[in-house]
Amino acid sequence: MSQKKSLKRKHAEEETYKKQQKLINMNQSGKSHSVLDEPVYVVHYPGFPNHDEEVLQCEAFERFMPATEAYVQKAKAIYDKVKKETAEKKRGKRRSCRPKGVINKT
Numbered sequence: 001m002s003q004k005k006s007l008k009r010k011h012a013e014e015e016t017y018k019k020q021q022k023l024i025n026m027n028q029s030g031k032s033h034s035v036l037d038e039p040v041y042v043v044h045y046p047g048f049p050n051h052d053e054e055v056l057q058c059e060a061f062e063r064f065m066p067a068t069e070a071y072v073q074k075a076k077a078i079y080d081k082v083k084k085e086t087a088e089k090k091r092g093k094r095r096s097c098r099p100k101g102v103i104n105k106t
Contacts, residue, residue: 043053065071
C-alpha cells in the first residue's frame with residue numbers, strides 16, 4: 001500500500017512540475033518570470049530545438065558578455081577557428097570509394 005501511495009505522490013509532483021513549466025512558458029511571451037516578475041532571456045542553441053534555456057536577468061549579467069566590437073570580433077575568431085578545425089577533421093576522415101587492391105588500368 002505504501003509503495004502505491006509513494007508512486008501516486010511522485011506522479012502528482014511530476015504533474016505539478018509540468019504545470020509550472022507550462023505556466024512559465026505561457027508567461028514568457030510577456031518577457032517576465034511568473035513568480036519573480038523579472039525579465040527572462042531565452043537562449044536558443046542552433047541544432048538543438050528542444051534545448052532552449054531560460055535565463056533570468058539577474059543571471060544574465062554574470063553569464064553574458066557585453067556586445068562590444070572587441071568581444072564580437074573575438075567570438076567570431078573563435079567560431080571561425082573551430083569551424084576550420086572541424087572541416088579539416090572531416091576532410092581527413094574521407095576515404096576513396098575504390099576498394100583496396102584494385103589497380104587503375106588506364
